[in-house]
Ligand code: NAP
């Protein structure tokens with residue numbers, strides 16, 4: 376069993392039970408991890424709470440140097456970490472390498488910011504002789520970092536970097552299906568001499584470990600990335616204790632293609648924006664709206680481009696460049712996306728490409744494009760977390776914006792045009808927290824990222840990402856006469 380990490384030590388936990396971690400490309404068990412319990416969460420939170428006493432007093436520069444040491448160790452082990460991620464998540468090795476790159480980039484960014492946290496000072500002119508005020512920026516304490524299965528490392532980094540550099544300590548709950556590489560990273564943090572207890576990892580199920588973390592009295596801040604359904608659930612659990620929370624939730628990003636778009640670039644960008652990570656993206660172009668003037672031309676190019684995307688084993692990608700999608704991450708995830716596709720076909724959708732889930736042990740599915748399902752079908756209303764792209768023809772920008780906003784989600788959006796009036800309207804009127812023009816997916820990690828509507832609230836990335844791990848505390852200093 377690959378044990379979890381509490382207070383700097385490996386442990387099998389209280390339950391003594393194991394959960395298998397499966398390779399989605401083969402259906403084979405890779406390893407087992409402990410089924411963490413409420414007691415394990417309590418130990419981990421208490422260890423983080425104790426470690427906080429010293430960590431918050433450690434010089435910011437020293438904290439940054441410890442993180443830089445850990446970054447060097449992650450770089451040293453990059454190849455092994457990449458392979459581990461491919462096997463537990465399923466993504467092609469090039470995408471896994473990209474994830475490690477973003478992890479390192481993000482950690483470096485926050486190591487650099489550690490010494491740049493600045494409060495403010497307020498001298499009251501009329502009371503200058505009596506008092507002055509200042510705003511301190513203090514860490515919060517123990518952070519619960521709950522991470523999903525689609526980007527286990529990038530989304531670990533977006534929490535660990537700012538949480539640690541702001542002076543907080545952390546208990547990580549990785550997804551039950553992707554704990555292995557996270558545990559390796561946590562070992563490297565220890566090897567870098569980040570003190571025991573500053574980062575703990577409790578493996579196990581969301582309903583057990585996640586719930587216990589969110590309701591624990593000593594957890595001050597919850598950094599959650601995952602589905603909107605689970606986000607709603609934990610927000611309810613955390614409400615009685617008024618925890619600070621960020622909610623990075625699901626999405627159903629609209630993509631609009633205007634008549635003047637560069638169709639070749641759009642077809643390529645839309646393909647990547649939908650089928651990267653086998654379509655298991657929070658930010659993914661999940662609803663395509665194409666002006667009728669360019670519909671035929673775009674669809675012809677898009678079907679040709681995506682038609683070349685072969686599903687295959689993630690670790691063979693380096694030798695077989697045609698492999699563009701790995702398997703779905705779970706068999707239940709594949710069942711769900713197949714049901715959503717069937718609903719699209721039942722409500723009038725026409726299959727333009729793919730649609731098949733090949734027999735075999737892995738959870739593979741062909742990249743799929745479906746034209747004109749009903750606008751209240753499941754692919755239009757729900758998040759589709761897999762390789763299915765629904766597309767609709769629109770007659771003008773009003774219709775494109777109206778359909779884009781006809782969703783409970785508001786995570787990302789993309790528009791393909793060089794017309795500044797169209798760009799301006801999409802930038803202002805489409806309801807989404809992150810937008811691209813003639814792009815989908817440029818990983819601009821320095822910009823704050825987060826959703827609107829039921830895609831959540833709060834920001835990760837950028838300076839703002841750090842702000843969410845600090846409390847502003849006002850202090851009035853008197854007695855100066
Ligand atoms: P998920 O099922 O919501 O799980 C996310 C995390 O929450 C996992 O660690 C999960 O643990 C845990 N969890 C599950 N039930 C819980 C509970 N009752 N209490 C506390 N924690 C619980 O999401 P997923 O399937 O891993 O990931 C896909 C979803 O994440 C999609 O909706 C995607 O859009 C979203 N996402 C959003 C962003 C963003 O930045 N907005 C980024 C990436 C992904 P278990 O694994 O044990 O269930």
Ligand code: MG
Pocket residue numbers: 602
């Ligand atoms: Mg899930």
